[in-house]
Amino acid sequence: MSYWHTYGPAGDPITKLGWGLGIVSIVVTVVIAVMLLGGLFRRRTKRAPDDAQLAVSREGGGMGWIYVGVGVSTVILIICMGWTLVTSASVSHPPSTPALTVQVTASQWWWSLRYTSDDMSRTFITANEIHIPVGQPVRFELASVDVIHSFWVPQLGGKMDVIPGQTNVTWLQADKPGVYRGQCAVFCGAEHALMALEVIADTPRDFRAWQDDQLRETPISSSATVRAGQKVFQAHCAACHTIRGSDAAGIVGPDLTHLMSRRTLAAGLFPNTQGNLAGWIAAPQGLKPGAQMPDHLVSGTDLTAVLGYLNTLQ
Amino acid sequence: MVELGVSRTVLPVGSKAHHASGWWGMLTVIATEATLFAYLLFSYFYIASHAIGAWPPYGMPKLSLAIPCTMLLVAGSFTMWWGERGIDRDNPVRLMIGLVVSAVLGLVFIALEGLEWAGEPFHLTSDAYSSLYFTVTGFHLVHVAVGLLLLMVLFVWTALGYFDAQRHSAVSIGVLYWHFITIVWLAVFFTFYIAPRLG
Amino acid sequence: MSEVETFRAPIIARASDRSPSSQILKSNWEGAGGVAGWLSSVDHKEIGKRYLVTAFLFLIIGGLEAAVMRAQLAQPNEHLLTPEQYNQLFTMHGVTMIFLYALPVLSGFSNYLWPLLLGSRDMAFPRLNALSYWVFLFAGIFLYVSFPLGKAPDDGWFNYVPYASRAYNPGPNIDVYALGMVLLGISTTVGSINFIVTLLRMRAPGMSINRVPILIWGTLTASVGNLFAVPAVSLAFFMLWMDRQFGTHFFDVSAGGQPLLWQHLFWMFGHPWVYAIVLPAMGIVSDGLPTFCRRPLVGYTPVALATVATMALGFGVWVHHMFATGLPVIAMSYFSAASMIIVIPSSVAVFSWVATIWTGRPVFTSAFLFFVGFVILFVIGGVSGFMTAAVPVDLQLTHTYFVVAHLHYVIIGINVFPVVGGIFYWFPKITGRLMNEALGKWSFWVMFIGFNVGFFPMHILGIAGMPRRIYTYPEYLGWGPLNLIVTLGSYLFAIGVLLFFLNVFVSLKRGKRAGDNPWDAASLEWSTSSPPPVYNFAVIPTVASRYPLWEGRLNQSDDDRSSMQEGFLLDKGRETMGTTSLDAEPDVILKMPPDAYSPLVLALALAVLFIGALLHSWWLLGASLVVILLASTSWLWPQRSLSQIET
Numbered sequence A: 001m002s003y004w005h006t007y008g009p010a011g012d013p014i015t016k017l018g019w020g021l022g023i024v025s026i027v028v029t030v031v032i033a034v035m036l037l038g039g040l041f042r043r044r045t046k047r048a049p050d051d052a053q054l055a056v057s058r059e060g061g062g063m064g065w066i067y068v069g070v071g072v073s074t075v076i077l078i079i080c081m082g083w084t085l086v087t088s089a090s091v092s093h094p095p096s097t098p099a100l101t102v103q104v105t106a107s108q109w110w111w112s113l114r115y116t117s118d119d120m121s122r123t124f125i126t127a128n129e130i131h132i133p134v135g136q137p138v139r140f141e142l143a144s145v146d147v148i149h150s151f152w153v154p155q156l157g158g159k160m161d162v163i164p165g166q167t168n169v170t171w172l173q174a175d176k177p178g179v180y181r182g183q184c185a186v187f188c189g190a191e192h193a194l195m196a197l198e199v200i201a202d203t204p205r206d207f208r209a210w211q212d213d214q215l216r217e218t219p220i221s222s223s224a225t226v227r228a229g230q231k232v233f234q235a236h237c238a239a240c241h242t243i244r245g246s247d248a249a250g251i252v253g254p255d256l257t258h259l260m261s262r263r264t265l266a267a268g269l270f271p272n273t274q275g276n277l278a279g280w281i282a283a284p285q286g287l288k289p290g291a292q293m294p295d296h297l298v299s300g301t302d303l304t305a306v307l308g309y310l311n312t313l314q
Numbered sequence B: 001m002v003e004l005g006v007s008r009t010v011l012p013v014g015s016k017a018h019h020a021s022g023w024w025g026m027l028t029v030i031a032t033e034a035t036l037f038a039y040l041l042f043s044y045f046y047i048a049s050h051a052i053g054a055w056p057p058y059g060m061p062k063l064s065l066a067i068p069c070t071m072l073l074v075a076g077s078f079t080m081w082w083g084e085r086g087i088d089r090d091n092p093v094r095l096m097i098g099l100v101v102s103a104v105l106g107l108v109f110i111a112l113e114g115l116e117w118a119g120e121p122f123h124l125t126s127d128a129y130s131s132l133y134f135t136v137t138g139f140h141l142v143h144v145a146v147g148l149l150l151l152m153v154l155f156v157w158t159a160l161g162y163f164d165a166q167r168h169s170a171v172s173i174g175v176l177y178w179h180f181i182t183i184v185w186l187a188v189f190f191t192f193y194i195a196p197r198l199g
Numbered sequence C: 001m002s003e004v005e006t007f008r009a010p011i012i013a014r015a016s017d018r019s020p021s022s023q024i025l026k027s028n029w030e031g032a033g034g035v036a037g038w039l040s041s042v043d044h045k046e047i048g049k050r051y052l053v054t055a056f057l058f059l060i061i062g063g064l065e066a067a068v069m070r071a072q073l074a075q076p077n078e079h080l081l082t083p084e085q086y087n088q089l090f091t092m093h094g095v096t097m098i099f100l101y102a103l104p105v106l107s108g109f110s111n112y113l114w115p116l117l118l119g120s121r122d123m124a125f126p127r128l129n130a131l132s133y134w135v136f137l138f139a140g141i142f143l144y145v146s147f148p149l150g151k152a153p154d155d156g157w158f159n160y161v162p163y164a165s166r167a168y169n170p171g172p173n174i175d176v177y178a179l180g181m182v183l184l185g186i187s188t189t190v191g192s193i194n195f196i197v198t199l200l201r202m203r204a205p206g207m208s209i210n211r212v213p214i215l216i217w218g219t220l221t222a223s224v225g226n227l228f229a230v231p232a233v234s235l236a237f238f239m240l241w242m243d244r245q246f247g248t249h250f251f252d253v254s255a256g257g258q259p260l261l262w263q264h265l266f267w268m269f270g271h272p273w274v275y276a277i278v279l280p281a282m283g284i285v286s287d288g289l290p291t292f293c294r295r296p297l298v299g300y301t302p303v304a305l306a307t308v309a310t311m312a313l314g315f316g317v318w319v320h321h322m323f324a325t326g327l328p329v330i331a332m333s334y335f336s337a338a339s340m341i342i343v344i345p346s347s348v349a350v351f352s353w354v355a356t357i358w359t360g361r362p363v364f365t366s367a368f369l370f371f372v373g374f375v376i377l378f379v380i381g382g383v384s385g386f387m388t389a390a391v392p393v394d395l396q397l398t399h400t401y402f403v404v405a406h407l408h409y410v411i412i413g414i415n416v417f418p419v420v421g422g423i424f425y426w427f428p429k430i431t432g433r434l435m436n437e438a439l440g441k442w443s444f445w446v447m448f449i450g451f452n453v454g455f456f457p458m459h460i461l462g463i464a465g466m467p468r469r470i471y472t473y474p475e476y477l478g479w480g481p482l483n484l485i486v487t488l489g490s491y492l493f494a495i496g497v498l499l500f501f502l503n504v505f506v507s508l509k510r511g512k513r514a515g516d517n518p519w520d521a522a523s524l525e526w527s528t529s530s531p532p533p534v535y536n537f538a539v540i541p542t543v544a545s546r547y548p549l550w551e552g553r554l555n556q557s558d559d560d561r562s563s564m565q566e567g568f569l570l571d572k573g574r575e576t577m578g579t580t581s582l583d584a585e586p587d588v589i590l591k592m593p594p595d596a597y598s599p600l601v602l603a604l605a606l607a608v609l610f611i612g613a614l615l616h617s618w619w620l621l622g623a624s625l626v627v628i629l630l631a632s633t634s635w636l637w638p639q640r641s642l643s644q645i646e647t
């Protein structure tokens, strides 16, 4: 999450400016501190003959400090202001028109992602894990279904709030392949702390492959145990979750069509392992108290069945 | 203690006209209340500027009651000014007439507003516009009502013979508030009834 | 006296506390003793002390809340608190500190000190003063009513909609916050009105506007600011309450409302407010430093103008709290530049303090240490504000612990440190006893070190990506060690605060006797005895310079001297001098009201009114309205003793 370093043109100019202003700030603080210490401890030539004597016998005097200090500060400020405005303009638009647009919909406390395309058949929905191609700007359209959230991937760029009733637009670009953690930044209720996301920057080839993968629908499995699991899912989970290619089409919770392709579960809460998955389905409230998915949806045996089914969602 | 003498200047004692602290207090009350209305009208313009679709959503607000309302309040300010001049000249009866006439004009204003409210095709909870409309005019109505109470109390005090040409800062303060209510109405009137017609 | 006099040539006398005339003054001004006297007192000194004590109690409550939060955050994945509990704690912490500590504590200083600094016998509206205290107290209690129910406000102090709307946050908590804030707004507003009129009307003869102490400028500016800022937040909370309880749609997108309207109204208030909670405190320093540097403040006029300019500019920067909401770049650039401009008046003050220390001859008392510590903390807090003022940088910094660091540096640095220093400075005036210097220095160093250890690392945490308002965080992000340091540092700071309170308690009983002017300070409050008599001044002083008690030593011409022992006697009842607004020429002899229960009754009725609104109990609401009308009518009833009527 640390943005001492950023990895793309949406963040880099900010990082430079941030370092610049940070250094100015430190210098200002040090200079004032030195002047204060000097003022406190400098040797004063004339000792007061008696305590009733004032240091200065006239009210004026010392004004030079204010003139010089304020003058220098003003010059520094104007320079910083200019730099700020230039940076502001440069990060407000991507260097080239983004080829890819992702519609991000935030809700308490996870992210739904819709990859758009002029070709409707290449449009798909997933959740919590954003893949982007390296070296290309990507446009994000941000909407909220409930309260205000904020979309923030610190190592790639600044925040943009996600506000109900308006669609805010931002862009990001990663110049280096890798995993960049993001997190909701505006307080949005009980689980604001655990509303993370991941941006994975792939090489354009890998990205294309991932896209193709996501576009696949899950094949109907022939295995009986899987079908039993699917039935449980249909009974207990489908009201909230979608699995494309099945009858499950709920939209309250994340799309699970390719659940197993994701690295983490429940908006970055923990790695997507069998144990974590089972634990989550059995008792989400213990792991993410307040989350919009209830505890005890399925019994022990049904849980195994559902897990078997979920495992086919590659 | 050593008495050194008396001051060369003779000073008024107690609350005398604009020497009264209360006069200054009322000016600050008016400043903060005027800001309150400025924020209300800001809210109106903010929501208007973000509105999708027609604004105002129920067509142009009708002027048939609003214009008489405006005239009533302006007239009320004049009668009150006239009444206050009465007490300046040591004529409490004229002040009482001014108070009564202004209060009656204010009452009619409230009645007309009520009529307008009753005739609107929307309710407080219909949408953002209706919420604003009833809240802003409602805030103003409450101010008129408080103003009426003030006038009534002033009437009683005048009848009890509390005021004369020298001592009547309470009257000046109350009248100041009454003028303020008129001015606020002009701003409300402009915002809700005139501004949509200009755009 | 059957006839009320309308004009009088006031007597000029030479008198002191020990003169027989003081007995008359004392009997004029002293209230009834006992509980009755306590409940009906309108003495500004009494009210000021109550404000101070109540505000410090809220500081302790808010501090304890923070201490619990810090325990939860000390390690990753802690389970001390549930998310809901944590959210209530940080909200109540912010609300308590900002609204129930930071401004009220300054109102305490100002209430106590204003008439003494100005050479007056009371504030312009003593009863209004009592009202503003009682309403503050009741609003503070009101804001806490839902806390024991486990349903305290939980949406942060700025309470963004729609999370604060009924759909996402049912239950009484947000209604309590909304109504409590409107109630508290009444207290702030009447308090501000009182300060403004007092400044305009109640200065000692000769104390022209360019001779008032800087504290007066600070509180005046803050009060004017409040007058224009508080309506925004009262309105916003009222509209929120309407949305929640009566189905209006101000903030509801589904019916044409706007969530961002809330943010605009809140920050149009919020930003001026943050200056309102520091300008008087900066005034404390501007008046205290010169005393300990043994010289007048460098640049009185620029500092006074900078105070006013800060507030004026402060009304034009609110959008810097909303840089990430997707506003147009042009608009943001304007607000960004304005926020940077506001650094200039602050730099005037900083260089004035530095120059005062440099050219002065410092006396290292505890109060002085707190004032010097304040200067450097202000600079650190200020420059972090300067960084967030840059739009693009703020897009990273906003909503992180960097902002938490900024706000604590400015608030604790510019409010708590000067306030503690101010207590050390004026304690002898208030109680007649000095505080313990050795313990005072200990508490300074513990607080100063604890504060920096506790809050400086928050900057780094912010840059390491830690968002604010999170109740926990995973281990692998590496925020654990710094958070532990923060927690330990803030506990050290709390111990420093504890030492300070200890000092207050010990010194109340055992402190050395102070005398009238233990610091050899220059302003009027030091010319009367410690603690001051009920009537403040045996005669109304006449002022001829900014530093009346230093005049002999400031090479001034002799013909124009302030006089503290000779002046208007004004002893025919509770009287003080009203003067003209700019030049402070004697203008009117003001009759001050006697002690009264009406402020308490009115405040109680107001509190009941709000309880009625909270419970939708319309009869309670109606009944309290009637009481309010009766109480205010009786309050305003013309009184002969106040020379409001003639016959």
Ligand code: HEA
Pocket: A025, A028, A032, A073, A074, A076, A077, C274, C275, C277, C278, C320, C321, C339, C340, C342, C343, C346, C347, C350, C378, C379, C380, C381, C382, C383, C384, C385, C386, C388, C389, C390, C394, C397, C398, C399, C403, C406, C407, C410, C411, C414
């Ligand atoms: C209490 C008082 C207080 C004061 C005095 C200030 C002072 C300033 N504040 Fe601060 N601010 C807060 C209280 C305060 N603030 C609070 C409570 C919040 C958080 C609210 C919340 O979200 O909960 C906040 C948040 C806040 C933000 C929003 C951050 C965010 O949420 O993203 C910003 C952005 O611009 C900001 C800016 C400033 C600036 C530019 C100043 C300036 O006035 C500072 C000027 C002073 C100096 C800079 C130091 C002295 C100057 C010199 C020595 C001259 C040389 C200096 C230079 C050349 C740089 N503040």
Ligand code: HEA
Pocket: C059, C060, C061, C062, C063, C064, C066, C067, C069, C070, C090, C091, C093, C094, C095, C097, C098, C101, C102, C155, C156, C157, C158, C404, C407, C408, C411, C412, C415, C416, C467, C468, C469, C470, C471, C490, C491, C493, C494, C495, C497, C498
């Ligand atoms: C006047 C203002 C003020 C003051 C003085 C403080 C004081 C402190 N604050 Fe506060 N804080 C705010 C105003 C203030 N804060 C605001 C406005 C927010 C934003 C809220 C929001 O997001 O809505 C905030 C938020 C905030 C957060 C961020 C919460 C979050 O975003 O999740 C944290 C976290 O560490 C914190 C910590 C502290 C600590 C440790 C202190 C300490 O300095 C407290 C020290 C004082 C005491 C402890 C009490 C006195 C001491 C004793 C009685 C001794 C005995 C006690 C012990 C030994 C423990 N504060």
Ligand code: CUA
Pocket: A106, A109, A148, A149, A150, A184, A185, A186, A187, A188, A189, A192, A193, A195
């Ligand atoms: Cu979503 Cu915070």
Ligand SMILES: [Cu+2]
Pocket: C270, C271, C274, C317, C318, C320, C321
């Ligand atoms: Cu601000």
